[in-house]
Amino acid sequence: MGTAKIIIDQMTLFRSYVEVADLLPDNETRGEFYSGLAHYALDGEEPKFTSPVCNGYFLLIKPIIDKSNIRRRAGSIGGEAKAKQTESKTEAKAKQTESKCEAIRNRNRNMNKENSLTGVKETPDAFSLSADESAPPQREAAAVCVSCFSFDEFWELYNHKRDKAKCETRYKRISEADRAKIKAVLPGYVAKTHTDGSFPSRKHPLTWLNGQCWNDEDAPAVAPPVPAPSAYPKPFSPEWYERKKQEDKSFGIGEKHDTTCATN
Structure with missing residues (x-):
């Protein structure tokens, strides 16, 4: 050549x-x-x-x-x-991308087939392909997680509106366990603090979040559960004596029995 x-x-x-x-x-x-x-x-x-x-x-x-x-x-x-x-x-890169797309398509087909057999409603996958299957897979918006105490709820209850964007960014990093505690202690903290300059003053919301000040507040006391009434009365109470008397009778205790035998 x-x-x-x-x-x-x-x-x-x-x-x-x-x-x-x-x-x-x-x-x-x-x-x-x-x-x-x-x-x-x-x-x-x-x-x-x-x-x-x-x-x-x-x-x-x-x-x-x-x-x-x-x-x-x-x-x-x-x-x-x-x-x-x-x-x-x-x-080579184009072939690799196409291979990944094909793998995702196969996975989605298998999942939909299993769902149809089990009667589960098909839901869009986070990696589902767009309408044009020749295009690379597009990530769909992640499902919104429902929080036990959202930032909007915190923002309205705290009612000291400063640096909302920074506060929201910080709030996103707080775990659900801490959010539950914030929900419990925040009403008490808000009730005893002020935003008009009088003492005690309410902290800047970002300072309160960064300092994890919800751990400094006492959660509202929860009344202990009322125990269920006992089936047996309190010892030495009138009810106890009455019940004991009935029990003794049932067992034949304290009764006089005729022990003489009949004679012919």
């Missing part, structure tokens, strides 16, 4: 070329010399000079032109190889 011919569209004109040309006797000879150099450097055509002096100078310059052309050809080949390599990587 032959190698494609590489077209050279430029050449380097060194100062030494000009100095050699200046030694030629007239402009016509110099023009012939420059023309011969250009055709050889660009087209690879050996010049046929009418002047033996031009032939001598050309033989001295020829190795320099050959070396320059070799570097140009090597650079051109390297550029083509790099372009092919980039194209190959792009194709």
Whole structure:
């Protein structure tokens, strides 16, 4: 398989070329010399000079032109190889993306099939494909998590509105367990603090959240559960004596029995 011919569209004109040309006797000879150099450097055509002096100078310059052309050809080949390599990587990446898409499609089909067998209603997957299945998978919006005490509820109850955006960002990092505690202690804290400058003053909401001040507040006391009434009365109470009396009767304790035997 032959190698494609590489077209050279430029050449380097060194100062030494000009100095050699200046030694030629007239402009016509110099023009012939420059023309011969250009055709050889660009087209690879050996010049046929009418002047033996031009032939001598050309033989001295020829190795320099050959070396320059070799570097140009090597650079051109390297550029083509790099372009092919980039194209190959792009194709490989496209195939990899398509493989991932196909895997997700297969997974969704299997899940929907299992759901149809079990009677579960199909729900959109977070990685479900868009309408155009040739496009990469798009993540759908995550389901909104319902909190036991949302930021909006906190913001309205705290009622000291400063730096809402920063407070909301901080609130998102609070666990549900701590939110439940905030919900329990915040009404008491708000009731005993003030935002009009009087003492005690309510803290900046971001300061309160950053300091985890809900741990400094006492949760409202919860009344202990009332025990269920016992089925057995309190010892030595009137009810206890009455019940014990009934039990003794049932077991025959304390009664007089006739122990005499009948005689014939």
